[in-house]
Amino acid sequence: MTKGRVEAFSDGVLAVAITLLVLDLKFDSEPGHASVAHQISKNWPSYLAYAVSFIVIGVIWVNHHALFSLIAHVDRVFLFQNLMLLMFVTTMPFTTSTLAKFLSAGGADARWAVVLYGVSNIGMSWGYFAMLHRMIHHGLLRTPVDAATGRAALIRFGIGNIAYPVATGIGLLWPPSMLITTGSMAVYYMFEQTQLLPGGDD
DSSP, X not given: OOHHHHHHHHHHHHHHHHHHGXXXXXXXXXXXXXXXXXXXXXXXXXXXXXXXHHHHHHHHHXXXXXXXXXXXXOOHHHHHHHHHHHHHHTTHHHHHHHHHHHTTTOHHHHHHHHHHHHHHHHHHHHHHHHHHHHHHHTTXXXXXXXXXXXXXXXXXXXXXXXXXHHHHHHHHHSTTHHHHHHHHHHHHHHSOTXXXXXXXXX
């Protein structure tokens, strides 16, 4: 299978996931409904969760392309690692909606929502890390790198493996912090964290 076919399939999955996020944004238009301004102020968790998750999936799409610009070919294990990443990406509309629904209520429901959202982010982080690790250590890179360069790239790209579980733990104490920390990690990953690896020029 060519890497182009894998990237095209992944683009389709990411496009569907990022589009589904908006379905949770709606207004009550039934007779006697509250004003639009009141509904916006009441439903702020939905808008904030949408914005954060949209940026998260958007950054995933950009960095997915960055990874594929580094590789010469894919192997069977890499294909399944990519599927693992996409599996967690497709949970984002569900976990985003759940977090938005229970965020302001607090209590056990809010904490469970934080855990679900955290699982989505942790799973995506591990999927990306596994893919990059496979690329570096199993001859998939267009330009092979020495051990030190590969290790440095994995550390930079794999910081989410620690940050997302920590963010989830903090979110259990104060649920709104889950969106703050997740948004902060998205900003971190906006910058090319595989830049220590040569070959990503297309």
